[in-house]
Amino acid sequence: MHNDPWYQDGLRFQCVQCGSCCTGAPGYVWVNRAEIEALAAAIRLDVEEFRRRYVRKVGIRNSLIEFPNGDCVFFHPESRSCQVYQDRPRQCRTWPFWSSNLTTPAAWEEMCERCPGGNRGRLVPLRAIRVRLDVLNV
Numbered sequence: 001m002h003n004d005p006w007y008q009d010g011l012r013f014q015c016v017q018c019g020s021c022c023t024g025a026p027g028y029v030w031v032n033r034a035e036i037e038a039l040a041a042a043i044r045l046d047v048e049e050f051r052r053r054y055v056r057k058v059g060i061r062n063s064l065i066e067f068p069n070g071d072c073v074f075f076h077p078e079s080r081s082c083q084v085y086q087d088r089p090r091q092c093r094t095w096p097f098w099s100s101n102l103t104t105p106a107a108w109e110e111m112c113e114r115c116p117g118g119n120r121g122r123l124v125p126l127r128a129i130r131v132r133l134d135v136l137n138v
Helices: 033-042 047-054 105-114 126-135
Strands: 011-013 055-058 061-064 118-124
Touching (some): 105 118
Antiparallel strands (some): 055 061
């Protein structure tokens, strides 16, 4: 039986740091306790203050808050950069290798229409894609 995914030969992706994945329609940037602690330390806040300022509860989960336009609270609009890049959450680290982008070739192409880094740059092998998929299911 052959269970290799459609992207078995890998996919090309090179982040161009355009900020498109950090902006746009409202959504969620899921964070766990360790990520909240790392982000709080990165911006020199205690964890409770960080939670008050930057985290919202969604059911039993935690998400970073957003600006009213849907942009991530840590996205700097003038420099078009992430203010916590070194400590960014798993969800951000694993983009665009989310299960929702890998369901079909059409789903990947749709992501590429929004993300200029898709289908360019170095080939990311299947093993590396699977590692990212195992980190977080988005």
